[in-house]
Amino acid sequence: MTTNILTPTTVCCSHCGDVCPPDPPMELEKAFCCEGCKTVYLLLSEHDLSQYYLLEEKPGISQKRSTQRENFAFLDLADIREQLIDFQDKNRIHIRLSLPQIHCTSCIWLLENLQRLHAGVQSCRVDFLKREAQIVISEDTISLRELAELLDRIGYPPIFRLDDLGEKQGKKGKQTLIYQLAVAGFCFGNIMLLSFPEYLGLTAEAGLSFGHFFSWLNLLLILPVLLYSSSPFFRSAWLGLREKHLNIDFPISLGIVVLFAQSLADILLQSGPGYLDSLAGLVFFLLVGKWFQQKTYDQLAFDRDYSAYFPIAATRLLEDGEEQVAVSKITSGDRLFIHHQEVIPCDAILRKGNAEIDYRFVSGESEPTTKYPGDLLYAGGRQMGGAIEIEVRKAVSQSYLTQLWNHESFQQEKGNAVQALADRLSQWFTPLILGIAVVSGIVWWWFTDISQAIRVMTAVLIVACPCGIALSAPVVLGSATRILGRMGCYLRDSGILENMATLNQIVFDKTGTLTHLDHKSEVKWIGKFLTDDKSIIQALAAQSLHPISKAIRMGAPRGPEARYVTEIKGMGLSGWVADKHVRIGKWIFIGGDHAHQRPGTWVSIDGKILGEIQIRDHYRPGMQETISLLGQQYELALLSGDQDRERQYLTAVFPPDSSLCFSQSPADKLQFIQEAQARGKRLMMIGDGLNDAGALSQSDVGMSITDQSGSFSPACDVILDGKQFSQIPAILRFSQGSIQLVRAAFLISSLYNIVGISIAIQGWLSPLLAAILMPLSSISVVIFSLSSSWLLGKKHFRSANNQLQE
Amino acid sequence: MSALFFLVFLGLVVAGGFLLAFFWAMKSGQYQDSYTPSVRILFDDTSSTTDQDAHETTTA
Numbered sequence: 001m002t003t004n005i006l007t008p009t010t011v012c013c014s015h016c017g018d019v020c021p022p023d024p025p026m027e028l029e030k031a032f033c034c035e036g037c038k039t040v041y042l043l044l045s046e047h048d049l050s051q052y053y054l055l056e057e058k059p060g061i062s063q064k065r066s067t068q069r070e071n072f073a074f075l076d077l078a079d080i081r082e083q084l085i086d087f088q089d090k091n092r093i094h095i096r097l098s099l100p101q102i103h104c105t106s107c108i109w110l111l112e113n114l115q116r117l118h119a120g121v122q123s124c125r126v127d128f129l130k131r132e133a134q135i136v137i138s139e140d141t142i143s144l145r146e147l148a149e150l151l152d153r154i155g156y157p158p159i160f161r162l163d164d165l166g167e168k169q170g171k172k173g174k175q176t177l178i179y180q181l182a183v184a185g186f187c188f189g190n191i192m193l194l195s196f197p198e199y200l201g202l203t204a205e206a207g208l209s210f211g212h213f214f215s216w217l218n219l220l221l222i223l224p225v226l227l228y229s230s231s232p233f234f235r236s237a238w239l240g241l242r243e244k245h246l247n248i249d250f251p252i253s254l255g256i257v258v259l260f261a262q263s264l265a266d267i268l269l270q271s272g273p274g275y276l277d278s279l280a281g282l283v284f285f286l287l288v289g290k291w292f293q294q295k296t297y298d299q300l301a302f303d304r305d306y307s308a309y310f311p312i313a314a315t316r317l318l319e320d321g322e323e324q325v326a327v328s329k330i331t332s333g334d335r336l337f338i339h340h341q342e343v344i345p346c347d348a349i350l351r352k353g354n355a356e357i358d359y360r361f362v363s364g365e366s367e368p369t370t371k372y373p374g375d376l377l378y379a380g381g382r383q384m385g386g387a388i389e390i391e392v393r394k395a396v397s398q399s400y401l402t403q404l405w406n407h408e409s410f411q412q413e414k415g416n417a418v419q420a421l422a423d424r425l426s427q428w429f430t431p432l433i434l435g436i437a438v439v440s441g442i443v444w445w446w447f448t449d450i451s452q453a454i455r456v457m458t459a460v461l462i463v464a465c466p467c468g469i470a471l472s473a474p475v476v477l478g479s480a481t482r483i484l485g486r487m488g489c490y491l492r493d494s495g496i497l498e499n500m501a502t503l504n505q506i507v508f509d510k511t512g513t514l515t516h517l518d519h520k521s522e523v524k525w526i527g528k529f530l531t532d533d534k535s536i537i538q539a540l541a542a543q544s545l546h547p548i549s550k551a552i553r554m555g556a557p558r559g560p561e562a563r564y565v566t567e568i569k570g571m572g573l574s575g576w577v578a579d580k581h582v583r584i585g586k587w588i589f590i591g592g593d594h595a596h597q598r599p600g601t602w603v604s605i606d607g608k609i610l611g612e613i614q615i616r617d618h619y620r621p622g623m624q625e626t627i628s629l630l631g632q633q634y635e636l637a638l639l640s641g642d643q644d645r646e647r648q649y650l651t652a653v654f655p656p657d658s659s660l661c662f663s664q665s666p667a668d669k670l671q672f673i674q675e676a677q678a679r680g681k682r683l684m685m686i687g688d689g690l691n692d693a694g695a696l697s698q699s700d701v702g703m704s705i706t707d708q709s710g711s712f713s714p715a716c717d718v719i720l721d722g723k724q725f726s727q728i729p730a731i732l733r734f735s736q737g738s739i740q741l742v743r744a745a746f747l748i749s750s751l752y753n754i755v756g757i758s759i760a761i762q763g764w765l766s767p768l769l770a771a772i773l774m775p776l777s778s779i780s781v782v783i784f785s786l787s788s789s790w791l792l793g794k795k796h797f798r799s800a801n802n803q804l805q806e
Numbered sequence: 807m808s809a810l811f812f813l814v815f816l817g818l819v820v821a822g823g824f825l826l827a828f829f830w831a832m833k834s835g836q837y838q839d840s841y842t843p844s845v846r847i848l849f850d851d852t853s854s855t856t857d858q859d860a861h862e863t864t865t866a
Contacts, residue, residue, distance in 0.1 A: 051850070108845050128842045178832060186825045190818065213811060217818070 015041045017058030037062065040154055044110070047117050052110045059106030061155040071339065072152070074160075074313030074324035075145040083165040084144070091139045092122065097158040099151065102131045111156065118142055118150055162307035162327060174294065177232075181287045184229040187221045188280040192771075194218055195277045199768055215267045218276045222260065229283050230256055232290070248426040248470055251433065252286065255465040262458045275462060278770045282467055285778035293474035293494050295481050300719055302492040306402050306690060309361070309380065309712045314338070314345050317389065327396055334392045338383050346379045346392050347399040353388030357381035361689045361712075363665070364511040364641025367548075380690055422473055425746075426466065433464045440761040452763065459765040463756035463773065468749020468781045473742050475785035480738040483793035488721030489731050496717045499701045500735040502682055506630055507673065507695070509687035510640035510650075513705050515617040516722070523551050527603070527611010536577045537603055540565065540584060544573050548601055549584070551615055572601075581606050584613070617646060622726035624653050629729040631655035635681070639669045641691050670694035686728075690714055727797070734796040741788050745781055752777035 011020040013033035024031040025038045028045075032038040037060060044052055052059060074080055087094040102108070107126075111133055114124040120142025125134045137147055148158050194214045202210075233256065236249035256279060263274030301308070316325040317335040327345045330336070335351065338344055344357070355371035362380035371377060377390060379399035396402060437460040445453035477494035484491060491497070508514055530537075541552040543565040562582070565575035572585010583590040583604045587597060590604040601613045630636060636658040638650060644662035651660060661672070669685075673695050676683055685692065685699040688706065693714040696702030704716035705725065713719055720728070756773055759765055831837075 055849075105845055105848075108842060109849055112846070112849075126842055127839045128845065129839070175832060179829065182825065182828055186821070190821065194814075210810070214814075217814070221818075 012058070013037050013060070013062075014053075015058070015060035016062040017060070018062050033062065043117070043154065049110060049113060049116055052106050055109055056104045056106040059104050061101050061103075071315070072145045072148040073315075074326070075148055076143070077313065077324055077326060080165070080312060080326050081144055084160070086134075092136055093139055093144065094134065094136050095144070096132055096134050097148075097151070098132055098160075098164070099156045099158055100131050101156045102126065102128060102133075107156070110154065114150075117154070118147075121147070160312045162310040162312055163304070165312065165328075174296070177287065177291055177294065180229040180232070181284070181291055183224050184280065184284040184287050187225045187229075188277075188284040191218050191221050191277050191280045194221075195273065195771070198273045199771070211273065212270065215273050218274065219264070219267060222263075222276045222279060225280050225283050226256070226260055229287060233286070245423075246426050246430050248422045248466060251426055251430045251464075251466050252470060254430070255462060255467075256283065258458050258461045262455075262462070273767055275767050275770050278462070278767070278774045281771070281775045281778070282465065285775070285782070286467055286470060289471040289474040289478075289782070292478040293481075295478055295485070295494070297485065297490045297719075300490055301713075302717065302719065303715050304712060305693070305715055306380065309343070309690060310345055310396065311343055314342075330392055331395060332392055336390050336392060338388050338390060340383060340386050342383055344377055344379055344381050344383060344390065346396050347394040348377050348379075348390035348392045350375050350377055351389045351391050354385040355383060355388050356385030358384050359641075360511055361691075363691050364509060364689055365643070422469065425469060429466060429469075433461065436464070436757060436761070437461050444763065456761060456763050459760035459763070459770075460757060462770060463760045463765060464753055465774070466749075466753075467774070468752055468777045469746055471778055471781050472745030472749055472785055475782050476738055476742045476745055476789050479786055479789035480735070480793075483789065483797070484731065484734070487727060487731070487797055488724040489727070490719045492717045496701060497735045497738050499682070499717075500684070500732060501739040503634060503684050503701065503732070505635040505637065505676060505681045505683045507637045507639055507676075507683055507685045507699070509669075509685075509689070509692050510638060510646070511617070511642050512688035513686050514623055514638075515619050516707065524614040524616065525611055526614060527609075530610070533605060533610065536560065536580060536582055536605065537584065539577045540573060540575045540582045543567075543575060548613070548615055549573065552584070552613065616649070620722065620725045626726045626728055627653050628655070630732075631658070633729075633732075637661070637672070637676075639664045639672055639695065641665070641669075641689075666691040666694050670698055673698045686720075688713065730796045734792060737792045737796065738789060741785065741792065744788070745785050748784060749777060749781050752780075 011024060011031045012018065013020055013024075014030040015032055015037035018033045020031045020033045024033065025035050026032070027038055027042060030041070032041065040060060044050060075084075085093050085095045099111070102111070108128060111124050111126050114135070115121045118141075120137050122136040122138060124136075127133070135147065137144075142150075151158055194217055197214065198211060230253075233249045233252050236247065237253040240247040240250060259275050259279040259282070263276050263279065266272035266274045310327060313324050313326050314330060315322050315337040316330070317337055322337060325334075330346055336345075336348065350371050350373050352373060355375070355377065356368040357371055357377060358368045359365045359378070359381045361382070362378065368384050376393070379394075379396065379402065394400075437457045440460055441453045441457035444456045474494070477497055480497055481491050481494045538553040539560050540562045541549040543549075543562050544567055560578045562575040562577045565573065567573045568585075568589070572583060572589040574581070574583040574585075574589075576582070585601065587600070587602050588594060590602045590609065591607055592598065592602060592604075592609060598612075601615070603610050603613060627636065631654065636654055638654065638658065638660045640662050641664050642662060644660075647660060647662065654660060659672075661668070664672075669687075669692060673683055673685060677698070677700075683699040684701040684703060685695045686703045686705060687696055688704055692704075696704065696714060696716045701718060702716040703718040703720055704713040705720050705722050706713045707722040720731075752773070756765075756777075759769065759773075836843075
């Protein structure tokens with residue numbers, strides 16, 4: 001965003017708030033920064049939608065785009081249309097569109113009043129956090145393409161990516177847990193109520209009939225808990241058993257079954273009220289823990305692959321014209337027309353046009369590559385130099401880039417160390433408990449009778465439930481996940497924390513990770529001090545699309561016009577500004593001495609060489625301190641797809657024994673990770689582009705950095721907001737602390753187990769005692785976990801300034 | 807005292823009704839998006855004037 005110093009005479013656009021040029025488009029005595037903004041303003045006031053401007057200050061999105069309007073012609077293709085719409089009845093179509101330009105209240109208001117702009121729109125409902133809109137249109141009045149064009153005209157163009165096609169999975173799993181939790185909670189509360197008279201000894205007075213009636217009611221209420229709410233535990237234990245493996249759900253399931261059986265026996269034989277209140281409470285708290293751990297971020301996607309980045313359709317050239325074709329139908333030999341700023345969908349050969357391909361996202365090269373007719377262009381690059389014609393060599397799925405996704409590292413599931421810890425615990429826990437139960441049963445049988453022995457055995461099995469252990473990890477990790485989420489660090493699932501806590505090496509990507517992924521660079525001038533000449537140079541640079549030129553004119557106000565401008569590829573830019581002949585480019589081009597070659601970009605005015613321009617990548621603020629902090633605890637490495645221009649600078653920044661590798665292909669990065677893991681290292685890879693996908697998937701923790709929520713990030717375990725880059729050391733220390741808290745909570749729940757078992761083997765476990773002890777252990781573990789992780793968060797992320805609003 | 811049997815049973819039935827209401831509310835999908843409704847309720851309903859005029863002319 002350009003910062004403009006506002007003087008009293010500065011005029012701002014009435015639509016988007018940007019500074020207006022000296023002679024702005026005017027209408028109704030309001031000024032606009034461009035014709036586009038003026039058009040939107042008029043369109044809205046025509047349809048009585050001026051409230052758009054009342055809800056927020058200058059809510060409009062700047063329409064100053066040099067590119068043509070988005071091409072939605074592919075929406076007329078029947079097969080693409082079929083795959084995009086959610087639902088169709090009679091003539092109405094339901095579709096969910098992704099509109100990343102939604103950013104404020106006015107946007108929501110305008111979009112939800114879309115029917116006022118066009119009668120064909122029946123309704124539109126916005127989901128702000130997901131930046132989506134659910135729209136219903138009647139097809140005979142407006143077509144899908146027209147809808148997209150309408151949205152584009154008011155500044156909210158829908159984005160279609162390859163992964164929008166195909167099935168959309170539902171979110172049923174999360175809902176089932178909520179239903180099970182609701183049933184368990186309902187039954188828990190009611191059973192406790194019905195058990196109260198028993199606790200207070202009232203049923204003895206009122207006669208057996210009441211006590212008995214309530215017990216039968218309890219039996220009725222426990223059935224849904226047993227059959228519906230407990231099913232996740234039974235299923236998991238059964239699956240584990242089939243693999244000949246005792247996981248933590250096995251002792252839980254055992255405890256549930258024994259509790260129920262003992263209670264059933266007691267009630268039928270009228271020898272007691274049973275333990276149904278403890279059973280319902282147990283299931284309820286365990287499900288709460290499960291739900292708490294399940295924090296997901298619906299507006300982020302952790303499993304994106306190339307299809308989330310590629311467009312749906314491309315323009316194919318025919319003998320006598322052009323047509324839109326779905327990207328999946330493109331075959332080798334097709335000729336495609338790629339517009340400015342479009343992504344190239346497949347490996348192809350350049351046939352016509354000026355190709356300046358930006359591979360930032362694909363290979364990490366920070367400067368666009370100039371390509372000439374006959375050169376091979378790789379899929380995934382973005383064309384920056386105008387329109388070109390290409391001839392396809394390989395279909396989308398076989399391109400160099402997408403081959404990466406066939407690698408086996410994408411097929412494997414990453415190990416979750418905390419789950420493993422809990423499972424390992426249950427390996428010896430279950431036999432131990434069974435052993436204690438049997439031994440105490442035998443001892444009691446020796447001294448008294450069999451019924452008392454059985455009672456003691458079941459008491460041991462009931463109270464020795466690992467529910468405390470099964471709760472401590474989910475609650476601590478769920479709490480930690482939420483705290484990290486508020487810091488802009490989003491985890492795919494809580495188990496990643498254990499992996500983050502046990503790292504010993506961190507690998508960085510350069511472009512987009514250590515640097516900002518925009519076209520800003522640091523421009524350093526080496527030469528004579530410039531006064532007026534600076535604006536002259538910037539005026540010439542304004543005529544070129546080359547990133548160096550863009551960097552030169554960054555932040556410059558409008559200056560004099562440049563005329564007779566010529567740009568020679570690979571050499572430089574020359575033109576006349578204010579009657580001076582200005583040249584920017586290579587040493588020879590600007591008039592330098594042929595005998596003494598000098599690299600870099602130089603500037604000369606009227607033949608006099610003024611100095612050199614050095615462009616350096618714009619590194620994230622605080623990068624140096626972050627790297628040195630991390631270097632104290634971890635081994636570091638840099639794997640960059642870019643050339644090694646920055647090697648000297650980065651060698652100074654990174655600790656002495658770090659590996660710095662440049663010009664890495666995606667396969668090279670993957671190989672580095674694999675070799676390090678073979679040497680026993682546990683790695684975190686931090687990257688942001690498609691070329692990091694393999695490395696991110698193979699490493700123990702894959703972290704993806706993003707500057708814009710809603711923009712593409714490759715498949716990873718953690719998504720970090722770019723603004724929080726300097727928090728990485730604190731985040732890692734926090735995860736280490738969280739794992740220690742899990743161990744502490746394990747310990748507390750073990751204490752309960754010891755106390756409970758000692759009570760049980762002495763035969764003192766009455767239903768009342770069990771009803772107190774078990775919920776108490778669960779609640780105290782939950783309270784301990786929540787408060788200690790909250791304190792830990794306060795300790796590591798001290799200032800409130802760090803918190804993001806999202 | 808025997809009324810207690812009946813009342814407890816009735817109480818459970820009413821409570822069960824609330825549980826069913828909970829399932830119904832979940833199914834309606836209103837909990838999927840918890841942010842946008844908070845913004846939506848603050849909008850004024852300015853459509854009434856233009857719609858009303860149209861309505862009056864057609865029914866007149």
